[in-house]
Amino acid sequence: KQEVTQIPAALSVPEGENLVLNCSFTDSAIYNLQWFRQDPGKGLTSLLLIQSSQREQTSGRLNASLDKSSGRSTLYIAASQPGDSATYLCAVPTSGTYKYIFGTGTRLKVLA
Amino acid sequence: ETGVTQTPRHLVMGMTNKKSLKCEQHLGHNAMYWYKQSAKKPLELMFVYNFKEQTENNSVPSRFSPECPNSSHLFLHLHTLQPEDSALYLCASSQSGGRTDTRYFGPGTRLTVL
Numbered sequence: 001k002q003e004v005t006q007i008p009a010a011l012s013v014p015e016g017e018n019l020v021l022n023c024s025f026t027d028s029a030i031y032n033l034q035w036f037r038q039d040p041g042k043g044l045t046s047l048l049l050i051q052s053s054q055r056e057q058t059s060g061r062l063n064a065s066l067d068k069s070s071g072r073s074t075l076y077i078a079a080s081q082p083g084d085s086a087t088y089l090c091a092v093p094t095s096g097t098y099k100y101i102f103g104t105g106t107r108l109k110v111l112a
Numbered sequence: 113e114t115g116v117t118q119t120p121r122h123l124v125m126g127m128t129n130k131k132s133l134k135c136e137q138h139l140g141h142n143a144m145y146w147y148k149q150s151a152k153k154p155l156e157l158m159f160v161y162n163f164k165e166q167t168e169n170n171s172v173p174s175r176f177s178p179e180c181p182n183s184s185h186l187f188l189h190l191h192t193l194q195p196e197d198s199a200l201y202l203c204a205s206s207q208s209g210g211r212t213d214t215r216y217f218g219p220g221t222r223l224t225v226l
Contacts, residue, residue: 004154034214043116043202043217044155089155099168100215102155 002027002094006103013080014111021075021106023090028068035064035075036089038105044089048075080110114138116218118203124224125193133188133221135203142208144186145215146178149200161186162208193225 003026013019023033032051036044048057048064050073056065063076073090087107091100116137125131137144146158160168161180175197177189186203200220206213 036217041200041220041222043118043219044204044215046214046216049214091155099157099160099170100155104152104154 002030002092002101004090004092004101004103006088006090006106008106009104010107010109012109012111015080015082017080017110018076018078019080019108021077021088021108023073023075023103025071025073025092025101028071030068030092032093033064033066033073034091034100035062035073036091038087038089040086047088077108080108082110082112085109116203116205116216118201118218118221120221121219122222122224124226125190126226127193127195129193130189130191132190133201133203133223135186135188135218137184137186137203137205137216137218139205139216141205141216142183143206143213144180144183145204145206146186146188147202147204147217149202149220151199155202159188190223193223195225198223198225 005024007022034049035047037047038044050057050066061078066073087105089102089105091102093100119134143162145160148156157170158172159178164180175192179187200222202220203218204215206215
């Protein structure tokens with residue numbers, strides 16, 4: 001059974017710092033991994049989707065890497081800004097077609 | 113309207129009430145989903161519809177009843193809920209429901225059951 005873990009659960013950093021969020025999954029036979037952002041009380045916004053054949057994806061200041069063999073993904077945020085404050089979730093699809101398993105998220109606060 | 117919209121954004125109801133949540137997607141997608149997000153728990157998939165047909169019911173109690181009249185609209189009918197059903201209910205859509213499809217989420221309905 002696939003389990004997804006995110007560490008740390010919460011993180012506070014001063015503005016301008018580079019930071020890394022971690023996501024671990026127990027079953028390495030995944031098709032892809034997706035990172036989302038969720039603002040308080042809001043829905044999820046897709047940030048990056050990495051296919052199993054890829055090792056990383058970049059979008060602006062965000063870079064996500066995937067190491068299937070070790071069951072890990074990291075989300076790197078460069079030069080963090082207060083607007084980056086949100087909860088970041090990673091998700092992987094199960095062996096079935098439709099079901100994504102989500103981690104519990106990392107709650108990030110970037111201090112001005 | 114663009115993307116995925118949900119109404120109402122907030123809902124407070126008693127245990128004997130009947131209410132409905134509405135979701136609409138303007139992306140031309142064929143798959144739609146209901147998720148439940150409770151405090152400090154991972155997102156839980158509730159229902160999946162692909163081309164208007166329900167393809168997954170993730171062991172959800174019958175007091176939650178989904179309806180998908182067409183590929184753009186999804187409803188969640190609620191009746192005789194329990195206080196533990198209080199949560200953020202998120203609707204999402206994707207192109208075809210496949211494993212490689214990105215899910216696009218609505219803003220959610222914050223439900224409180226008294």
